[in-house]
Amino acid sequence: MNKDTQGTSDTESTGRSGQKTRDRILQKSLQLFNEQGERQVTTNHIAAALGISPGNLYYHFRNKEAIISELLLGYQHEILGLLEIPSDRPMQLADKFRYFQILSSQFWKYRFLHRDSNHLIESSAILKERYPVFARQVMQQGIRIYQGFVDAGLMRATAVEIEALIINIWIVMTSWSNFLLMTGHISQTDHIDERWLRQGFRQMVFLEAPYLMGDGLSAYEMLLQQFTGESGLGLWFGVDPIVSDGESRSD
Amino acid sequence: MNKDTQGTSDTESTGRSGQKTRDRILQKSLQLFNEQGERQVTTNHIAAALGISPGNLYYHFRNKEAIISELLLGYQHEILGLLEIPSDRPMQLADKFRYFQILSSQFWKYRFLHRDSNHLIESSAILKERYPVFARQVMQQGIRIYQGFVDAGLMRATAVEIEALIINIWIVMTSWSNFLLMTGHISQTDHIDERWLRQGFRQMVFLEAPYLMGDGLSAYEMLLQQFTGESGLGLWFGVDPIVSDGESRSD
Numbered sequence: 001m002n003k004d005t006q007g008t009s010d011t012e013s014t015g016r017s018g019q020k021t022r023d024r025i026l027q028k029s030l031q032l033f034n035e036q037g038e039r040q041v042t043t044n045h046i047a048a049a050l051g052i053s054p055g056n057l058y059y060h061f062r063n064k065e066a067i068i069s070e071l072l073l074g075y076q077h078e079i080l081g082l083l084e085i086p087s088d089r090p091m092q093l094a095d096k097f098r099y100f101q102i103l104s105s106q107f108w109k110y111r112f113l114h115r116d117s118n119h120l121i122e123s124s125a126i127l128k129e130r131y132p133v134f135a136r137q138v139m140q141q142g143i144r145i146y147q148g149f150v151d152a153g154l155m156r157a158t159a160v161e162i163e164a165l166i167i168n169i170w171i172v173m174t175s176w177s178n179f180l181l182m183t184g185h186i187s188q189t190d191h192i193d194e195r196w197l198r199q200g201f202r203q204m205v206f207l208e209a210p211y212l213m214g215d216g217l218s219a220y221e222m223l224l225q226q227f228t229g230e231s232g233l234g235l236w237f238g239v240d241p242i243v244s245d246g247e248s249r250s251d
Numbered sequence: 252m253n254k255d256t257q258g259t260s261d262t263e264s265t266g267r268s269g270q271k272t273r274d275r276i277l278q279k280s281l282q283l284f285n286e287q288g289e290r291q292v293t294t295n296h297i298a299a300a301l302g303i304s305p306g307n308l309y310y311h312f313r314n315k316e317a318i319i320s321e322l323l324l325g326y327q328h329e330i331l332g333l334l335e336i337p338s339d340r341p342m343q344l345a346d347k348f349r350y351f352q353i354l355s356s357q358f359w360k361y362r363f364l365h366r367d368s369n370h371l372i373e374s375s376a377i378l379k380e381r382y383p384v385f386a387r388q389v390m391q392q393g394i395r396i397y398q399g400f401v402d403a404g405l406m407r408a409t410a411v412e413i414e415a416l417i418i419n420i421w422i423v424m425t426s427w428s429n430f431l432l433m434t435g436h437i438s439q440t441d442h443i444d445e446r447w448l449r450q451g452f453r454q455m456v457f458l459e460a461p462y463l464m465g466d467g468l469s470a471y472e473m474l475l476q477q478f479t480g481e482s483g484l485g486l487w488f489g490v491d492p493i494v495s496d497g498e499s500r501s502d
Contacts, residue, residue, distance in 0.1 A: 118429050132435030164457035175426035178369050184383030206415035210461030
């Protein structure tokens with residue numbers, strides 16, 4: 001994780017300061033991709049936002065694809081580290097809350113990767129190669145976590161059920177902003193905000209709820225409350241769901 | 252449904268024969284979109300495949316968007332008709348199998364609409380307007396159907412659970428080919444075949460399974476068997492899932 005150890009040689013950015021520039025490019029890119037949508041942001045925008053020359057940016061990353069690919073690797077590394085399973089004790093109820101916390105903050109931090117992911121991998125051979133590895137590793141870790149909850153008596157599920165559950169959770173979470181777009185709840189996938197993210201996690205609570213048992217059951221109500229939020233939003237489809245992020249319909 | 256009864260003779264296509272040409276354009280477009288992917292198919296391809304002039308096609312549909320929009324309306328009309336709830340009797344176990352049958356055949360028939368749907372609505376103001384209506388109406392009907400199963404004692408679920416379930420089912424089914432693409436199981440969304448479709452419905456069986464009760468429970472095993480198929484495919488992530496639709500990886 002600490003990248004500030006070694007140097008590269010060049011005119012603009014050598015040694016520690018080069019590494020810092022590289023990190024700054026990644027951080028700024030992530031921010032702009034999240035806020036403005038990856039498609040709208042060019043390497044020139046990123047360089048301008050950092051006050052560096054495009055040439056300096058290209059010294060570190062040969063194109064936008066290389067930046068995105070590096071961000072995906074960072075996401076993968078971070079999330080797998082954070083989703084580690086305690087090696088010295090059985091899983092506990094507190095772990096369930098912890099994992100939800102990790103997932104929601106990581107998801108928010110790298111939300112641009114979960115928007116138009118189809119476009120991302122269609123436009124990049126590197127991402128098309130790396131994304132499946134990322135997806136598989138995170139899902140495999142999810143399977144281990146749920147198996148840990150089963151072993152600890154907090155859930156009841158077979159291996160086949162756990163796998164189906166993980167696949168369903170993965171699809172719902174990674175497709176969530178597209179769902180909001182397709183159903184007219186937001187007008188662009190860039191418009192997802194924390195309220196909508198909470199609703200996505202609320203769907204995940206419903207996905208795993210039927211498998212909870214023992215102390216695990218007590219997590220259900222608490223998580224449901226946490227992700228339902230102050231609006232207490234219950235039913236969606238009794239009311240007109242069309243565009244609710246500030247725009248009005250044309251008809 | 253049998254559209255191939257007669258040829259159209261003319262350039263202008265009026266009256267009955269005009270209607271037939273219109274229907275033939277829709278049928279052929281649907282076929283080509285499904286087989287080759289909507290992005291790859293132009294109105295010129297469609298006209299050529301039908302042996303009519305582009306001008307004749309434009310007489311009926313001013314562009315590809317108009318054809319897609321009409322197909323979406325047809326899908327909406329068909330599926331809502333087929334998903335009707337019996338008005339003269341309570342729901343029965345047989346209805347559950349019937350609805351699964353309807354959904355899987357309709358999904359297959361209009362599968363191009365469930366592939367790159369994000370692209371579809373982003374490139375068409377009409378579809379962006381119509382798709383949310385379609386989605387909402389089908390989900391609302393799904394809610395009524397599940398409520399019918401609850402009333403008939405085949406399921407146990409609250410209104411809030413039913414709605415969350417319908418949303419999750421909708422997302423999983425409509426994002427299924429994208430999931431297969433993103434996880435490297437297929438190399439293009441056009442490559443989805445019936446085996447993969449069955450796996451998608453298998454995921455849906457797992458989604459509703461926890462809410463089944465009474466006779467409804469007996470549907471679970473039967474549906475699971477039906478959609479698991481001859482491969483008996485159980486766990487996905489114990490094995491390397493990368494591209495399995497006939498292509499080999501480059502590394």
